[in-house]
Amino acid sequence: MASRGVQHRCVSHLTVCQIDRKQDGTPGRSLWCRSPTIVAPEVPLPRHSAIPPPVASAHDVYAPGHLGELMQVIAPQLVDAVLEETGARERRVRLLPARVVVYFVLALVLFERSSYQAVWGKLGAGLHGIAVARPCASSLSRARRRLGAPLRRMFEILAGPVAARAQSGSFYRGLRAVALDGTTLSIPDAEAVTWRFPKHGGPVLEFGYPLLRLVALVECGTRALLGAAFGPDSTGELGYARRLLPHLDASMVLLADAYYDAYDFLEAVTGTGASFLLRSTPKRRPTVRRPLPDGSYLTTVCAGRYQAGRGYGRLEVRIIEAWMTIELADGTRRTELWRLMTSLLDAESYPAHELITLYHRRWQAETCYFSLKSTVLDGWVLRSRTVPGIEQEVYALLTVYQALVRTADDLVTAQPGLSAERVSMIVLPNAAADQIVAAHGIAPAGPVGLVGAIGRIALAGLLPKGRRRRLKARVRKRNSKYTFTTGKHPRKAQAYALHFEMIKEGGLDTTNGG
Known part of the structure; x- marks a missing residue:
């Protein structure tokens, strides 16, 4: 036949x-x-x-x-x-x-x-x-x-960078910008779970929900996930971050917060061929080895312990120090000192003022977590009450999120000049859910285009042009352990402007009188 x-x-x-x-x-x-x-x-x-x-x-x-x-x-x-x-x-x-x-x-x-x-x-x-x-x-x-657990393999297949070379916000001088950061998810308080994800507490009293720590590698500009690792929050972010190192290569520059400036981790990142740009902790007091014309300087980072046959490991890095001022739309101003550490040593090819602006893209990892926790999950606790079920649910969450990101990338491909940052991650999940109820698009009668029903709804609800609003993922809590940041973050998303002033004479420690 x-x-x-x-x-x-x-x-x-x-x-x-x-x-x-x-x-x-x-x-x-x-x-x-x-x-x-x-x-x-x-x-x-x-x-x-x-x-x-x-x-x-x-x-x-x-x-x-x-x-x-x-x-x-x-x-x-x-x-x-x-x-x-x-x-x-x-x-x-x-x-x-x-x-x-x-x-x-x-x-x-x-x-x-x-x-x-x-x-x-x-x-x-x-x-x-x-x-x-x-x-x-x-x-x-x-x-x-x-x-x-086939959802884990499903996520591994869908995960990866999606930005084309011409896409704005995803590349810096030919290097793909990726951000690394961690967050926590609340899981049910059940005996079948707490043996793996213990609750926080003191000698007498336990409190709060058990927490799952999630660390993800995010592509800047598109907010696509290159990889993710998670487990009990008793393991620190560095422990999970090391599992994501195979996703890095020589075409990338890694952006990370001050928590990731440990020598062993930086050495491992360098071993992948990737460059890094991260914020250094105030505990480091680097010695100026060689000043550079743009105000930055070269120094070395040493391992904290002696290794037989190797001595104290050394890693040459470049330090950029500056006063950073963030001004919100309501007139609020906040100024603080920043010390950035990078493996991009050439000051002519990678000017200091460009690296300061580039580092601010690290906040797109927080925007990604905002989409996962506050938009898709809507601040709810995970529903699974077994350890395998929780792992399955988290991989399903990451898979659906990555599918939505790839749908947004189709819009960018179909609409030249459109920035992926303008595609709303609030509109996309709602539009996708509506298509499930209507069973629309499961058996297309003709050729499949890049822009379908979800895409048309997303294009109708694009975010305005300009800088993204300052967002920080948060869940409603009566008591917060971050009391020292009270009043530092706006209660509502606002437009902001970023200003910086390089410190060129003597370094940050000298400026502070140290």
Whole structure:
């Protein structure tokens, strides 16, 4: 019997999938997928495809397995390939196949306020004429436990830089700017969880929710995730940051806060070939080895301990010291001293005033966490009450976020001159959730364009041009451990202006009278 090819192009992460069907609608040849990080093996399609035929009224166990228009990023062929690779694919067809459960877990992220059954109802709400199963909450919970951890592999495939060379805000003199920072997520206070994620407390009293520490490597400009590591907050940010070093290479410059200026970490970053620009702690009092014409100077950072056969390790760095003044729209001014440390030693190729401006892009990591915690999660505690469930939920959160970022990148590609920073990360999740309820975009009738329904809604709600507003991720808390910052951050987002004045004579310690 003759067959015809139906091509589906997943434009957002450059995955091209080929499905051949016979004239009677049954699968013909096997499918293949091509992406930057994975080549899917040949996986035979089940009898019922995740993308239903144009006319269908029979019971279809795969029909609820969709994510609306986001299936252009997270295609069913990609999900099947990941399930096959991780060994999570079922051996017999169930009422809740593994592929459907993957999409269900991802949909939970976009409907944080809804219960299991309510989210399942939203997945089937737009499937008119198709009978779907109506599992109870306990069945959906057991299906999540059976699924295991393919969401981790899914995130690893989607993670990565998305900015093109011509995109503003993502590159500095040919180097891709990436920011490294950490945050915490609140998780349920359950005995099945606290053994792994202990609560904070003293000798007598424990308080607050258990916390999960998350450290991510973020591409500046697009806020795309290159990688992420998480675990108990008893491990510091440096411990998780070292797991992200394989994502760095010689084409990148790493921006980080003062917490990351440890010698061992800087040596490891240098070993990847990447450059770094970070803020140094006040504890360091570097000696001026060689002054440079722009007011910066060269010095060396030494290891804190002696190593047999190597002595005290030394790393040559460049120090930039300046007075930084931030002026908000309401007239509030704050001035403080900054000491920046960088491995970009050439003052002519990398002027000091440009590096000061570049370092301020590090705040886009905070903007990323604001989107994750305050927009997508809406400040809620994670819903899973087991350690494997929490890990699965966090990877689902990161996967959905990265899919939204890739959707925003499609808009930048389709609209030359549009900055990714103008695409609202409040509009994107809401638009994606609406497309899930409407079951729109899961079976496109014609060629797939870069701008779909989600893109059109995002273009209609672009943020105004100019500097991004100063945002800091925060969750409503009655008591905060950051009392020393009270009054330093605005209660509402405001436009700001950044001014700096280089310290050229004698260095920062001399200026302070030290």
